[in-house]
Amino acid sequence: MAAATSGRRVLSLRRKLLLWLLLPQLIMWMAVATLAYRIALNYALKGIDQSLTQSVRSLARQVKPAGSGLYIDFPRAAQAIMEEDPGDPVSYMVSSPPGSFVLGNVGRDPLPAPPAAGIKGEPMLYDAPYGGKPFRHAALEVDYGDADAPQRMRVQVAKSLAVRERIARELIYDMLVPLVLLGAVLGFLVSAGVRRGLMPLQKLQSEVAEKSVETLHPIEMTQAPREVHALADAVNRLLAAVRRSMQQEKRFLNDAAHQLRTPLAGLKGQLELALAETDPDALKSRLVKVNAAVERSAHLVHQLLSLARSEGEMPVEELDVAQLARELAREWTPRMLAQDIDFGYEGADKLLLRGNALLIREALNNLIDNASRYAGRGATITLRARAEDALAVLEVEDDGPGISEAERLQVFQRFVRASDVPGGVGLGLAIVREIAQRHGGDAQIRRVEPHGLVARIELARG
Incomplete structure (x- = not known):
């Protein structure tokens, strides 16, 4: 488990910050682009519907009822206006009764009828395929003839929905170019801000790296943000604890060396004298003194250890x-x-x-x-x-x-x-x-x- 953990790649703080700052922005830009594309499609469709409505009304005015028949006043100029965009031609058809071709540019392939009956005198807009492609249609029903022999005329105008896609793409392109440039500038500013914001941490790292056993002085971070101050304070508390522990250890060693030197020297002298004694009573007297010196040394060691323990955690x-x-x-x-x-x-x-x-x-x-x-x-x-x-x-x-x-x-x-x-x-x-x-x-x-x-x-x- 430890090997797997150590082998796992961990992202640096800078990369994590950039990831969490830039990734949401990227997602937001994509969401904005999708929403903008849908809005552009909606506005393009509104433009097409307005154009089709005007065209179907205009075409209906060119075909006028005359008694029980129709009078067609559709000059070449009006036809040219209807078909002026060869890249986006308008298909139109007049039928009377509805479905019976009277006028149009659709040839033998009539425009599809509306899915439902509309309101008389009001254009009806609907989507229906034509020629294997999606089209937007406008249909207008007009009644004419005598009361005894009423008749109905249907005027239809259709335009390919490919124009809507083209208009939407043009709008999105015009919007996305400045948005991409803005995103690039924003990403650069975020990256520079993260780099500048992490500079106090790099300074803190340098200061900690320069510390040695002899230089455990507090870290000064007066110009750093509040969060770095908290980290520096925690490091300073740790340095103070280490410094205090080292001072206590040094003081304990100095005290022990100083205080044990004299009794140990006296103990050694008494032992040497005891080894040289031949009189049993004198030898016993020396051993009593040795025992007292040992007890004093043991008591001193116990007290030194107690003092060191009282100064610790x-x-x-x-x-x-x-x-x-x-x-x-x-x-x-x-x-x-x-x-x-x-x-x-x-x-x-x-x-x-x-x-x-x-x-x-x-x-x-x-x-x-x-x-x-x-x-x-x-x-x-x-x-x-x-x-x-x-x-x-x-x-x-x-x-x-x-x-x-x-x-x-x-x-x-x-x-x-x-x-x-x-x-x-x-x-x-x-x-x-x-x-x-x-x-x-x-x-x-x-x-x-x-x-x-x-x-x-x-x-x-x-």
């Missing part, structure tokens, strides 16, 4: 953060009990918003981990969830030593630590703020009197 769904907080409280309870920490949850039973459950869980885990790590054994930690206007607020409060005002302004920066307690890498709160901002909110830290700390996450509920 974020699928959202409808979720209950109050339920999520309660689940986390249950998961952390055994660990808190092992550290002799009083840990609990208080707040709303249900708190809905649209967000990413995995990232919000990561942010709360970081806050709870920080509180348990720095508050120390015997502390009290409370996890809260509540609504404040259009925000969902998540808080982790502890009664530990807290941090100074100057440190509170810096702890959300990457790799900044406000304590010498081992185990931290200075990324937890940076991850928390990044996740909060991705959900339309922010993260804050404030001091609790007489001592302690509240870490607060604000998430937009709309």
Whole structure:
């Protein structure tokens, strides 16, 4: 199926536009030509009917009733007028009684009789073949004679319908020549307009083709039509997403390389010293230090991956953060009990918003981990969830030593630590703020009197 699709020829946008613009015009011109031909035939027939009507009346005036007979006054000049066009001769016949030849130029081949009786004194027009060709006929019935011996005379004039076809063709030719010229000019103008209209797309193509990994700057299309602006905006959004992704990847690699260098170097040094030890107690002490270095490196890698995940694409769904907080409280309870920490949850039973459950869980885990790590054994930690206007607020409060005002302004920066307690890498709160901002909110830290700390996450509920 893929091979068949790839082998199928696809028309370019320019050809499609020309096809959809010029093909309807061609169909319209053909329809106009057909309609014009029919109109020309109709007008030509009207002209023939008018000529036949005049001729049949004129011929009827040349044959005058005289008592019970007819007086024919048909001079040579009148006959010449009737037959003046040798290319389109007029056939005429006078018969009395109708069908009995009296006068005419039809010889032994009489003109066909009318299909029905007409109105006396009024010409009747009809079509009937004559000599194997289509003809248009006019017939006029005239009564004469005495009341005791009434008689009737039929005057007939006929003309070939070939003249109608010739007149129609001449009219169509006179009309079509300027129409064809007009169509050619219009087609040229349409083609030029399509070419000019597609120039912004060609410019957009050139600008996109010139982009490289180092030059993912937005595309400027200030003079382009609105539709191209929309396309350029979509490309710019894509370029911005790619640029942001590349910056995040570069920052992650730089952070990982910088932060992993020191613990890995320390780990290598401890291993070298451990390999050189012969005293079992000294060797055990070295291995304990190696294990601590490994745990710190593992924690650093986990935090770096969490930070990279928080900066990436974020699928959202409808979720209950109050339920999520309660689940986390249950998961952390055994660990808190092992550290002799009083840990609990208080707040709303249900708190809905649209967000990413995995990232919000990561942010709360970081806050709870920080509180348990720095508050120390015997502390009290409370996890809260509540609504404040259009925000969902998540808080982790502890009664530990807290941090100074100057440190509170810096702890959300990457790799900044406000304590010498081992185990931290200075990324937890940076991850928390990044996740909060991705959900339309922010993260804050404030001091609790007489001592302690509240870490607060604000998430937009709309």
